[in-house]
Amino acid sequence: MTPEARNRLVAIGAILVAGAALGWIALGNMGENLVYYWKPSELLAQGEKAYGATVRLGGVVVPGSVQWNGDHTSLTFQVADTHLPTAAKVTVSATETPPQMFREGIGVVVEGSFQSNQVFKTNRLMVNHSNEYKAPHDGGMPGDWKDTVTQAANEQ
Numbered sequence: 001m002t003p004e005a006r007n008r009l010v011a012i013g014a015i016l017v018a019g020a021a022l023g024w025i026a027l028g029n030m031g032e033n034l035v036y037y038w039k040p041s042e043l044l045a046q047g048e049k050a051y052g053a054t055v056r057l058g059g060v061v062v063p064g065s066v067q068w069n070g071d072h073t074s075l076t077f078q079v080a081d082t083h084l085p086t087a088a089k090v091t092v093s094a095t096e097t098p099p100q101m102f103r104e105g106i107g108v109v110v111e112g113s114f115q116s117n118q119v120f121k122t123n124r125l126m127v128n129h130s131n132e133y134k135a136p137h138d139g140g141m142p143g144d145w146k147d148t149v150t151q152a153a154n155e156q
Contacts, residue, residue, distance in 0.1 A: 041088035063104040
């Protein structure tokens with residue numbers, strides 16, 4: 001074998017090894033990093049397979065289900081597929097301050113995991129909203145989010 005042929009063979013081998021390593025890095029743990037988006041009915045249909053997996057749950061906050069404890073920064077509410085009373089519902093528990101626009105009847109997306117006690121523990125709460133801007137009330141302060149949540153709960 002000539003030195004030129006040997007160099008060519010070494011180069012091809014190095015390219016194959018590098019390509020295989022890159023493919024393994026790119027695709028090796030992809031399944032562990034995926035976050036699925038499910039509606040409450042889809043989550044419940046998964047049964048025990050849904051427990052513990054990190055997913056995004058999207059739906060509508062069920063009117064009358066919001067329970068806020070400001071002393072412990074604890075928020076519990078139900079998310080349903082639709083506004084219909086027969087829609088599938090999942091109870092959500094959050095320990096973070098909700099966005100100022102959070103209220104009953106609004107669309108939300110929560111990221112977290114479904115527990116075996118049928119409660120979805122979230123570490124991320126996002127509100128779906130229109131792009132219509134509404135100015136805050138006269139004299140309102142940015143820290144008045146607690147009042148917004150309480151007022152929205154009382155209006156329902």
